Amino acid sequence: MVRNHLSHLPDSKLRWFKQRIRSYLKFRKVLSTFQDEHFVDICSQKCFTSHTSACCGREGIITFFADVVVNVLLSTQEEIDVLLDTLDSDTGGLNCVYLNNTGCLWRVKPIVCEMFLCEHAKNLVLDGNNALKSQWEKFRRRERRYTWPSRVVLFDELEAYFIGAGCDSPLMYLHRSPGLLRLKARHGLGRKQSSKGRQV
Ligand code: SF4
């Protein structure tokens, strides 16, 4: 649905999307570097070599609609085809459907995946290292600037855009989750009419 919609947009609108997500991508880049520097060895040792990842268990994560939008914007057509083929050929199992031998199939994995650290990893890396702990807390606060709708946030805006374009998805939590809707209402971000007359 996202790919189809984006494929009909003029280049100027696609450039607008890419501009709009630029700061978020910068955040993702430094976050990914932090994960690589401090967690990749522990994660490889504990989970990937034994094929038992608590991070990438089936039904273990939440994916936001905006995660899909960002990933489609950044992916090649072939990469999106692989994701769709994977869903079509899913045969069950304990792992996330998008986990293959080389890791996650998403180009920009969902933010909940990137921010997840199990207790084992947190204890080993963050406990006793105040500088790293403080850096991790900063990342958590920065994540909320894009995803937590106590103010206007990117993830809410992206959902609203696609709702305005006539799309609907159960992943639109910022417009569907009762808790998040209450949060928005408390901060004066209640429902308003989109340009197409829908409530967004
Ligand atoms: S964060 Fe924990 S569960 Fe996830 S891959 Fe690393 S060690 Fe495994």
Ligand code: SF4
């Ligand atoms: S989407 Fe990727 S990172 Fe997230 S659980 Fe699935 S395989 Fe793991």
